[in-house]
Amino acid sequence: MKNKVRASLIRGGTSKGVFFDENAFLKNETERDSWLLSIMGSPDPSGMQLNGLGGGISSTSKVGLINRSERKNIDVNYLFGQVRLKEPKIDWKGSCGNLAAAVALYAIDERLVHSQPDGSAQVNIWQANLNYEIRVKIYPPNDKRFWISIPGVPGKNSAIYVDFINPSPSLLPNNQPIHVLNLPNGENIEATLICGANPTIFINALEIGLVGDELPGEFDFQKIEKLIQNICTEGAKIMQIPNTSAVRVAWVSSPKDYTASDGSVILAMECDILSRISTEGRVHHAHTGTGAINLACAAKIPESIPYKIVKNRTHSGPLRIAHPLGVMQVDANVVQEGKTSKWIALNSGFMRTAKILMVGNAYI
């Protein structure tokens, strides 16, 4: 058995992931996963992943397997693994949109893609878990005019635009913007289910007794953990997908002023909708990228829960989503296909930054 493997630890958006050449692993998936679990320090009953590269929260317990793609107009394939903290398990059913920005940096750093003389690059990624294309545009990294900051990450880094191309053959189960979830306790809750970049279930915060301005550091997630699980179970049934950690619940509400986790004040006038999204055992510290993509798509579909909140907004620019660390802007081009009237997203994207943190050998 090898005891080390070449790896790159990279931040993408508000996530961190460890990236590997997919070919560095044997084709035996059980053995591959066991190596990756060991590298990341899972399972760990305390959830802290002290014995590995994982950071002890879902946003920093991610891996990506990358290889050169043989698909037309695609540079690399991106297989995403969400490494569980306390269980010996990696979920390969979802994706991480934030890390798509990191995949692009990895592809350039590992010379799978060539950049322009000014460092800019176009990287076309195949999201191999969910079978769609992600087009990533890297702005000239040494030109500080293109440096931006994103909420949740201090300082400025070079801008990276991440565009999800038609991420789903059909955004809505049965093409319906609203489904009623029948929960085990007899309650019925209205939900918008989006099978987009990742499956996401949107609930109006008020319907589950929340406001929408909850902060991860202050909010006791255990109070709603069972409810969230039940919503995921019922939603996954309707979407006809397995109920894995890739299924997230987001509760949304109308803009209001609130204080973000870093102490800054977010004004109602700076955003179009408040969103808080669930992640393993907690409220996400910012927002999942895929959840943001889905929210921007949902907000364009009449009668959906997000649509009802944003329908009176006075601009037609990107959707401004207020999360615990600030506001992110997300584009979406959503249309109904001619014959079937099915709602699809032509594309949807957002601006991110990324940073290579460490490159070398990770120990198994």
Place this chain on the structure above:
Amino acid sequence: MKNKVRASLIRGGTSKGVFFDENAFLKNETERDSWLLSIMGSPDPSGMQLNGLGGGISSTSKVGLINRSERKNIDVNYLFGQVRLKEPKIDWKGSCGNLAAAVALYAIDERLVHSQPDGSAQVNIWQANLNYEIRVKIYPPNDKRFWISIPGVPGKNSAIYVDFINPSPSLLPNNQPIHVLNLPNGENIEATLICGANPTIFINALEIGLVGDELPGEFDFQKIEKLIQNICTEGAKIMQIPNTSAVRVAWVSSPKDYTASDGSVILAMECDILSRISTEGRVHHAHTGTGAINLACAAKIPESIPYKIVKNRTHSGPLRIAHPLGVMQVDANVVQEGKTSKWIALNSGFMRTAKILMVGNAYI
């Protein structure tokens, strides 16, 4: 400016740190610290260190600068830096005992020390912040008979014994086992102050309204944060040292059954004393190594607060300290010097494990 520097990310005990060759940095300390802050992702208003290698808690936001030592019988010098999460600051005034085990692995991996054919090694480290010797013995890493588990880290790794040699010229300020701290609110609290491996202040848990079985995930540290700060301020005055993050407060109590953070049950009969130690903004998830060393020393000094709790214990083996993740055993040889009757520790040590997680280049 360079944009990367050779680095090793290593777990030592229940901490993680990033280690560098001290000579890789310019002698300008301001520039060196600015590079290290950037590598670790500090300062970050959210405290998550997403833009660097830090793990967002004090136990995983540590750096070590290592070089070959010119001291007699010493292999390497170990300069420890505690990287603040939210402030642009590295504290160079304390040490991390857990990471001493990691320093030994680094020294062998970087060929600063030679191991025996069976992989075992003796590494003599100079603690350069505090000027004392740490002798680290690495048991044969490939011989599974020497593999152990330590509380807080899942699985087994090769045993490493970390022995602090005479870590302080005088353990007690004014050679007194008890000092009364006069707090700003008029309250007086009895404390045992140890200027040992790191400065630590021991309080009887009951005296500050606590039990001693508190768990980091459940206990609201904010309730006592001001009190802890006041205790540190007063304690530092008496110890005549600066009040940095290296000064910790531990509250101790008599053995009782409790459930540890990982769900396991710790029985009163398995331990000699319960201890909870403060760290930046929270209760430490396990126990600091230097705090454990100090506690084992204090427990041997009559009339100290730890001594009063353990004086009726029925064995003379290592002190069994129960922390939020389990029980650690700590040796201490404490004596009074002839002429002055000053209390000193000849040596004090504990068994740890460590693991190299990643070696390569860290990006600034």
